[in-house]
Amino acid sequence: MMVQSDWYQKLNDYFPAHEMKHPEQLEALVKTHPNYHKEETDEYIVLYAEFPTFVFIDYLLVTSRQRGKGIGTQVLDKLKQKKKLIILEAEPLDEEDKDTQRRMKFYLRNGFRKADRIVYTRQDDDGETYEMKVLYWPPFEENQKVIMDKMKKACREIHNFRADRYYGRPLADPDESLRLKS
Known part of the structure; x- marks a missing residue:
């Protein structure tokens, strides 16, 4: 049975x-994964996993009519209050795609840093490889090897959650998708 909830459609x-x-x-993650959370209001939707030492933001969407009003910053500030490392992935900057530029500026403006030593590649359903950038907000200094290890945990536990059932393969094999530049 295909579940099509309103929040999923917005994302x-x-x-x-x-x-x-x-x-x-996503429905199974929200309903059954003990670390996965969904917060939804008329203004935003955020899906994230909270682990003992970090938070992984899977999706953050501020509704179009609410963008530019500080809602996204408020959501991030609420997560920052947990005093844990926050990790997320974002598309690389594309000069022809204003959304990638807006998203990157938003995260950088909110104190996130680019994990510039981490190379993160994924494959879509057609086997095409694409790159993602790992961004992080550190409540304390953290080296990128530690950040990469936490991102690997997010891949294993969140991206690959029941992935064989839905895709017939892991969505992101952490040992193949993530590596550290020398």
């Missing part, structure tokens, strides 16, 4: 298709 309308998880996978 699907905004994020690139290759970044969207299967709707049933």
Whole structure:
């Protein structure tokens, strides 16, 4: 049975298709994964996993009519209050895509840093490789090897949650998708 909730449709309308998880996978994460959380209001939707030492933001969407009003910053500030490292992935800057520029500026303005030593590649359903950037907000100094290890945990536990059932393969094999530049 295909679950098509309103919040899923909003995410699907905004994020690139290759970044969207299967709707049933997201529903299962929200309902059964002990670390995965969904907060939804009329202004925003955030899906994230909270682990003992870090938070992984899977999706953050501020509704179009609310953008530019500080809502996204408020959501991030609420997560920052947990005093844990926050990790997320974002599309690389594309000079022809204003959304990638807006998203990157938003995260950098909110104190996130680019993990410039981490190379993160994924494959879409057609086997095409694409790159993602790992961004992080550190409540304390952290080296990028530690950040990469936490990102690997997010890949294993969140991206690959029941992935064989929904995709017939892991979505992001952390040992193949993530590496540290020398």
